[in-house]
Amino acid sequence: MSQLARSLGSGECAELIRSTGSLVVLTGAGLSTAAGIPDFRGPNGLYVTRKYNPDLVFSIDHFRRDPLLFYQFTQDFMSLSKDIRPTFTHRALSSFEECGLIDGIITQNIDALHHLAGSRRVIELHGSYWSATCTSCQRGDVSGATFAWWDNAIQNSMRAPIVCCPVCGGVIKPDVVFFGEAVKDFEEAAAMVSRCDLLLVLGSSLAVYPAAVLPKMASGTVIVVNQGEVMLPPGRGRYFIDQDLNEFFQEVAEELGVEVP
Template sequence: MDQIKELQNLIESSHKIVFFTGAGISTESNIPDFRSTTGLYNQEYAYPPETILSHHFFISNTSEFYRFYRNKMIYTDALPNIAHQCIARLEDMGKCLGVITQNIDNLHQEAGSKHVIELHGTVYHNHCTTCNKEYSLEDILNKELVPLCNCGGIIKPDVILYEEALNEKDIDEALSMIMNADLLIVCGTSLSVYPAAGFLRYFKGEHLVLLNKTATPYDNQADLIIQDTLGHIFSQIHI
């Protein structure tokens, strides 16, 4: 059977779909991914991006962290693409339980998805590391390179950095969603970032679908694999 037709049939016959998304769903919204040949991890910086985006680097070299963060992690002009929009429509139709995303760009919410678990946080929420006062992204952008709270404390994005633990509530909710799904569709992730990638082990539903441009460690467990851009895939699906 044609792969797109098979995906169409799986979506039509399922009633508890869960989407697990990574950077590949946002590349067609002009947000670069991390691990492709043109991704952030294959560009030259004074420090490796994994180092810059770590907790210890944020503490010890805050200005360099924010220089990278402002240039490479914030894309206020980005708009949801057809993949985000199709996922939101499926939720509106009552066929989708929600989205578990590794992305921090808010594009699922902008497309209309209401039940979104942001495993790695979001650039749109920030807090003072001293008094815990909350700040918006606009607040951050309107401040100096290293944004300071009125109390004098450094403001930190609500983004999970390397060396930081995921939010326990988000983990519980994500695992519950995966365990209740009848169809799990993985979109645009190499499934190489843990612990998030390990969540797939909890899926006991009927069908696992992997939509990604390259192979993943879970390919041998999938019922359907389509290696293509998500924009091309979803433009052929009727929802």
Template structure:
């Protein structure tokens, strides 16, 4: 039995499946990841992306931050791919209890997933730093320079920048979901970014599945490793 057949069998036998995904889930929708050879971290800018996407940089040079953010972090034309749609279907069937994602693109919700825990926030939520009024992604996209609220405050995307902590409520709920899971599928992540990568340590079951095109640092802990794209591995559930 090959890896994908085993995945299907385990899915049938499991009752509480949790999916934890990274950038590789969205690359098939045309959203570049950060760490691949042609990812954002290997492109040339006046400043490294890690620096631009830091809290300090945002506060000090907001105009430069938003120039990069609009250009590289927003993908308004991106659509859910096979992986997003398969996960939404599994949730609809009562198999999948939660999607935990490091992505900020909102594609899981667009595909129909209801229980999505966004560790790093979402580009679809933006708030005025002064009056906390909500603003849409479209407002940010079509603004110029530093986007400002009608009250005059700067609008900040609800995404976790470098130097900022994760939302503790989202993190705790993610931990709870993983603890209760009888099957944990991790896909499209190199498992190198903490604290997110440490979440799999809370899984105590014996159906840990790692799906990634290349090897990850935690392959040795997995009960099943599938070196394939997420879309290819999950398309059989559509």
């Protein structure tokens, strides 16, 4: 007999967060799009509207041969994204961490909005634009790079739109995981998930590796908040909430009495 997917109210969710010994949060693309980050692959995504070849933009081999295509894409992306701020949910997660309610965040998003919101313990499986390294020397590393920083660096580069190392003039590569590179810190993420009591999955349909396998490693309760279909079968201790993330989190924060700036 197949089980029915069970939902949960914000009050019950808050109660689980309050009573759990260890809470880990996994976030996906839905959280980025809620912030206004442009979609890449959708019908109105950047790959389609600006005619980019998605296989080449984030290909590490192509980048090493010629970083121009990647930086043309990044220039478009940053000009659309430079004023984007963390959502209520990003800020709430940061406040929850400050109150000692969550152990850490695992994200597939490359937009660094968790950093910008003030979260400290963040595993970025696909890396992010938050830091960057020089491909030629060890001295040109960048950290704390916001979208506005990239937008500015691209516009003011001697080889615009390619961003160059201030020390040696080599090509700077953001620490985003390209096709052909390994996912970052997966073992640490898997260990966090397998030892937590409560896993909160936010804005992910869990369709794509590596996020797809993580909830299956959880031995405790799993709550998925996502609008639309989720590729995780129903089961004991699994709850599915098909609701707007920010609306839901406003209710949860209120129930918990956590002030979110």
